[in-house]
Amino acid sequence: MELKVVKASVEKGEGLGWGKSLLVPSIRETLKNDSQSVPERYIQEPKDRPLISQNLFDSLQVPVIDFSMLAQKDANEIRKLDLACKEWGFFQIINHGVREEIMVNMKAAMAAFFELPFQEKSKCAKAANEIQGYGQNFVVSEKQKLDWCDMMFLKTFPHETRNFKFWPLTLPGFKEAVEEYSTEIRKVSNKIDANLSVLMGMDENGLKRKLGEFQQGIRMNYYPTCSRPDLVLGISPHSDGSLFTLLLQDDEINGLQIKHKEVWLDAKPIPNSLVVNIGDAIEILSNGMYKSIEHRAISNEKKPRMSIATFVMPGDEVQIGPLDSMVNEKHLRRSYRNIKYIDYIRQKFAMKMQGKAHTAIVKL
Ligand code: OGA
């Protein structure tokens, strides 16, 4: 049941990419034989287990930002965005302009992919020395606990980073849905980038000027039901290595949790909204004014959950470090060292997902 490497291709530069990850079984396939089982490799250490339904802070809500107000440069909404980035590192956006149909098509394409017979999905399987494709990433040891999740990661922008050997091209509508969704999300991310540029003391084009064309990658997550959601994690606690991430989650099923002031809170879905979170690269560029926040996903007994995380990232060769506008008397001294983005990403993929361990490495 191991994901078979269809063809251990020896393409130019392979092995020198973003990283690698040990191949692991598909949890969904494992459950086909016994839907009640919770294999040992997935049972978290007691200290890491989620406390299901003990969410005492239900009333606390991730801030909601009305994107149409940002477009009008509404000062109050911009202030809300600044506070959300400072105090939460997370916000949900409504009125973002991505047509519902495009989100519905994207979700349907993802569902159709995960519904394919395992043999078909395996044609898109990632190799051990790749991070794109169907399988799992961030597995660096045979002993490590595994996440209750199957995933599919595809690079989507710039165009030349698309590697269609990982795309299920025979699945009707999949390519079109991903192309349309990624294009629309790029429009939203350009607006977020413009707003963050201004909030970090530059003009709207500040980040673009400094970082060049952004990269975009899409991670589709499939979390099967679990007979013991109290023992497993859908995704282990981590912060994202991106500038920021836009998450399209299921309209009804809770799963995403964020660590807010040391407490795990549910990020309850708002239908048709997008959840945005600050990634490590903005934490570094903002000199720590905006922090990437630990988050995780939990599983449930009743219904499988799917989500689509779109990561917006600098180019591989770009140096990231605190922006000049963020290093002054007001923001104290520089708190992070400069690092080439690809080096940051490589060290990220070389470790298990582990809370904020990655940003600690570049802290001064
Ligand atoms: C991710 C992620 C959360 C979710 O893919 O990086 O944090 O709810 N996903 O699926």
Ligand code: NI
């Ligand atoms: Ni994440």
